[in-house]
Amino acid sequence: MDRKKAAILALSLLTIISTDTVAPLVKQISASYPQVSSTMVKLTITLPSLLMIFFGLIAGQLVKVISKKAILAIGLVLYSIGGIAAGWSESFPGHLILRGLVGAGTGLISPIITSLIADYYQGKERADMVGYTFAISHFAAVITPPLAAYLGAEDWRKAFIIFSIVPLVFLFTMIFLPGTARRVQSDAAEKRKAPIPTKAIQFALIALVMMIIFFIVITDLPYLIETKTGISPIVSAFGLSTCTLGATIAGLTFSQIYVRLKKWAIPTSLLACGLGFLLITFSGTSVLILGGLLCIGMGIGILISLIMLVTANSAGEADSTAAVALVNGGFSIGIFISPFFYANLPRIELGLPAVEFNFLLAGVLFAAAGVIALLVAISTNKQLNLPHR
Template identity: 30%
Template sequence: MNKQLKLKFTLLLVSSLTIMSVITISPALPQMTLAFSAVKNAAFLVKLVLTLPALMIAIFSPITGYLIDRYGRLRILWFSLALYAISGAGGFFLNNLYHLLLSRAALGIAVGMSMPIVITLIADYFEGLERQKFVGLQIAFMSLGGILFIGLGGILTDFGWKYPFLIYLFALLVLPLSMMYLPEPAVVGKNNQFNQHLKAPRQIWLLCLNTMIMWVLFFLIPVQIPFHLKAIGIEKNSLIGAAIAISTAFSAASSFSYSKIKEHFSSLTIFSLGYLLMAAGFICISVSNSYLLVILAMMLSGLGMGMMIPNTNMWVMKIAPPEIRGKEIGKLTTFWFLGQFLSPIIIYPVLTMLSISSTFMLASGFLFLLSISFLIFQFSITGKSVSPKPVG
């Protein structure tokens, strides 16, 4: 394996830790709810165990973005990988729900460091078509990692809800690879006071907001599908993990094909198609009373989300000034995981009034409106539409 392949493979491994950080323990949620049933508001707090890392990622990503623009990437990355392994695996040893929440918060801090770094490194190492292809490959690899980790999490949950937490020790294998194969790029903005006044295009804020909405809606799947499947009679945790893994598998296929999709569609049209596929998937969930229909829903939802994530990342990489690239990618990461954290908080009051099936139906209507909105926006643009320039 030559030097370039080792670099790419290491970047992909670091990327896989991101999606693993949140969804690995998803199949264990029903068991955890029973285990902590004596704790007040256990049902809600257990869902926070899944999503609390996302809040901490949202908080620490912009801080990391500032630091890596000023001081470099790799030392912060190495620290984050060590913290990831320790805090992630800590859940195996903890019996107090509140202590468990603290360990998940620390895990979020670790990912809040590693994720903006790895996205920034991709922008540092690659340019043009090579960057476009690698961004699609990165999201696909993250999804494939999600399949492996959540599938393994489902299997381990059948032995007990604590066992999936041991999967986080995988970071200890990635750490030495990052030390050996990732070079420190020249940090363009280091010690440059002018960069404090450099501003990125306002479009990035719109892309960040859209990213948050995407994740608020998509995260209904890992948070609510385990409970929905239990409600329709699916008891095996391995089958629950497999269902969510299938969503991730089709997300991987869609992301891997992003470069080819981008040859035929503008960025705005890709968002429209992605939301339309997710809407179709959510409708299938809302009417499902069989495992096979849920599987179809996972396929459709995964295909939609898989094309939208690299679409967003590429757009931000393209328009963010190199001098403040880490800061802008940190901002995007913040909204990415803020959406994941807010998802159960926003949906919880809806679930007190509606069933899980009705909630997915309501969400599908909103997704359809988003799809139509992006299509109208695309049609409203006069002249040649080229993404990701001024409007996509």
């Protein structure tokens, strides 16, 4: 493996763990701050996503004046400070400020990762790298939530030592990532004027809605498990990791799945998410719940990889950082809005606890979107071909 590929994959370790690592600790953090509502405590997961939006857009502008390697250095320093120190803040506002630094750092590095892939790789190799970076980021998120739950079993603050990996990635990246991208545009002035593609704007909106619906599985899975009886403790400990494992598998096999399914990739992924949500809502057995979480992870993994690949290619010969940052912003806004969306939903009396109703709604929405996408795929002969640029 060449050094720049290793550096890009190392950076990918950090993108998802900024939020997922903290998810198993929400109830313990809430107990440490009894004066703070549970919805506000969830900001420790969602606030970084909000900051990712603004700093992702900033990254899209900074590439015009400083190198991508310099932007990565700034982002990784912010991530290192906020990630480790957030566990030792005595006040909740101080904790949130430091978690905000994590979001700022992640926002700077995330679009750079995908734009570096667009700079260095083309065609199937580009699709492979998009899938690999997605898989690596989610593989890390398979490991860190149960590790955080273990380290933070007695004191949730100890779990934040996991973020000590960030300074190590910083050193590795600074040593092995080249200072200048391979693809240097001769018409740099025209490149700066290139507008964000319409397709990127469309996918940013899709990403926003998709994350609003999906992210309840990250924030509220422990509360759903509490409503069920006879469920193995393994589900509580490894449920989120099972979902993330599904996303990892989807990332590793993305280009092969995409080539085989073509126009059926979108409806298949949406229906997999819908099936998964319905399984975990109504099932009373541990195996089926874990199976549902695996389905959700695989479905969302294919959808996110597809969105990122098409976004990177939509920029054409222009730098893709701004387009990727916009789509990442869509994902992040959706993540931030999700808890408030579900908390303020009008209730339909179905005899279900509120959390079960919310998971049921997510399953119905994904399934409905899958059916619509399936009908569109059936009615058209156009194939969603793998870009070769």
